[in-house]
Amino acid sequence: MALIVKKFGGSSVATPDKISSIVQRVIREKKEGDQIVIVVSAMGDTTDELVTLANKITSKPYGREMDMLLATGEQISIALMAMAFEEAGEKAISFTGGQAGIMTSAAFNKGRILDLQPARIFKALQEGNIVIVAGFQGQTSRGDITTLGRGGSDTTAVAIAGAIHADVCEIFTDVDGIYTSDPRVVPAAQKMESITYGEMLEMAKLGAGVMQPRAVEMGSRFNVPIHVRSTFSEEPGTMIQEDYAMKVKQYLIRGVAQDKNVAKITVLGIPNRPGFAYQVFAELAEKNVDVDMIVQSVRIAKEGVTDITFTIARTELPAAREVLAHIQKELSVEDILVDESMAKVSLVGAGMAGHPGIAAGMFGIFSDHHINIEIISTSEISISCLIAEESMEKAVQAIHAHFFKEN
């Protein structure tokens, strides 16, 4: 007898047949007394089709009306899935994000969950329903529909699991778990039985695309065990949970991550005075551009002048360029350089912190392969190196081979 949240993505519910077969699976796996909440995304290409419609009407396909439009995608899925359960003889009820009590900020297209009031979900479960909630959406305090932006439906599922104190949040996906590295790059990559939130967060932030960082963060905050597993198989996948770290301190290294969505920006010849870096990064933050790695170097030859190099997601370059243009115009800098040919390779593991030999081992591999490291950044549980994108796969394979016993 358990309280379980299950999340199915768009490809899992792309057709009426697929919806019906998911429903059959949920019923088959449901044990006596289990209470089930299902979070679903829009069917297959629905969201893309809605975006295409909007593009035929407007040159500004964002803002409040875009959320009003896109939210219909998930609303269609939840209604159809509830019908499919009823057709199969199970009581079910669907809720939009707002009906499920998901209250967000009024930031359209990228709403953040501020509160989750699960009274209706509880009541519906007590009445014997399977509860189906639209992913990727919520509503503001004045009743406007919002969408959650990146991480969308995963975040909805984990937030609900946290709010109702679910025993587990199952994320169904097209891979069967979390691997020590991307199996397409490293054929010897191994599926992990378990991983901590912190490690998963590093893996996700560092480019492992299985789960969105925001959803993992939320899982950590509410201590929700997250089970990442395959839509196509009933085998267990990988558990993301906290207590695991205690049990298996012996695992120093958990995985090798790669990320090509990186752009390196260098601002040359900055007057070396306080507040300059602040101004650059504040303007970027205002445009929702996250800065990742940062290095600053003072030039010996020319006193009072410094260079700053930092990285952002390559997909955020359009927004960043506006800020850079403004900086170049307003402040007297020598030049600004943008490099889109970089990638980041990271080693992740909760046990790494007290073992300096690991970093040394990693740098040694880069050296052996004549790969130049442009920036290094470290956290409690990861080491990341910025290198040329063309060397990325070779680096990941070599690091994986070095740190994991490959079969």
Add this chain to the structure above:
Amino acid sequence: MALIVKKFGGSSVATPDKISSIVQRVIREKKEGDQIVIVVSAMGDTTDELVTLANKITSKPYGREMDMLLATGEQISIALMAMAFEEAGEKAISFTGGQAGIMTSAAFNKGRILDLQPARIFKALQEGNIVIVAGFQGQTSRGDITTLGRGGSDTTAVAIAGAIHADVCEIFTDVDGIYTSDPRVVPAAQKMESITYGEMLEMAKLGAGVMQPRAVEMGSRFNVPIHVRSTFSEEPGTMIQEDYAMKVKQYLIRGVAQDKNVAKITVLGIPNRPGFAYQVFAELAEKNVDVDMIVQSVRIAKEGVTDITFTIARTELPAAREVLAHIQKELSVEDILVDESMAKVSLVGAGMAGHPGIAAGMFGIFSDHHINIEIISTSEISISCLIAEESMEKAVQAIHAHFFKEN
């Protein structure tokens, strides 16, 4: 400077191009200071497509989840139309039925509007927006999405016009107004400049399909002038309004209506005791089957036994047959006959009541054409005759020719 509600049906907003051209028209016709609320239906065949999806999932495509599904159709239209206004440089905001304050009963698939709280509409208008509201939908007091059933978007438009005290509610349709009879049957039918609610209601109930009776009733209740006009032309159509009746008492006859959606049911050999008819009609009402004309005849030859004949909409026969089967089983009646080959022809006009000669004139025409009248029913402003469907067109043409000066 006026406060105007405009309603556009699904064929008017079937494609992004059509939406954009409606937006252009609204902007062109808008005068300085006008405040505009637009009610829209789902785009073209969207509703049918959603029904098709539901039919692939369930054998019971109705209830709460069906409304959750169907409501997405209008939500897509309003979002796109708001975007189209913004693209054209006009401030606009879209509201779902619930956001617009349309509170309905919890009767899914056929919700009735119980209350309309227009605070958000007023606020949005004051802020300079064109307000776009999803037709055909509302929400219950607990926040469930409902659809309004028959009359849908027309009813939404008229209800909003009433709640905000609009100067006029414009219903855009594929005909250019209300005619004295169906122009496809009576080529000499004339477009009316104006008609009263009562007359329009009779015309609508009696089969003139331009507007749904429920919307006309609501217009009458809130005294909203309704302008029925063409989507394809900027010519004025027909005004439905009250004061017109005062001005033009001289118009005795307003139109000739026809209705083929009629089934005649005869219950033979009923024990002539109190409560029997009540039981039959109460059971029909429970299944939402409206009874229209009724005659009861006591048989002279066999004392204590009576026959009842009544008519219902032919489309409601499946539901009625269940009741009839139950009646035949439970109560000792001789037989029940169903006749689906009948039609109803009606003469409508607010000035008719005190002129018995009109009824006589109408019956004379039936007699001249050897058309047998099965049932006659009258109201303050109409006379209806049940005749064989095959004679319907001939009867309508002859009555129109008799009562209207045809050019």
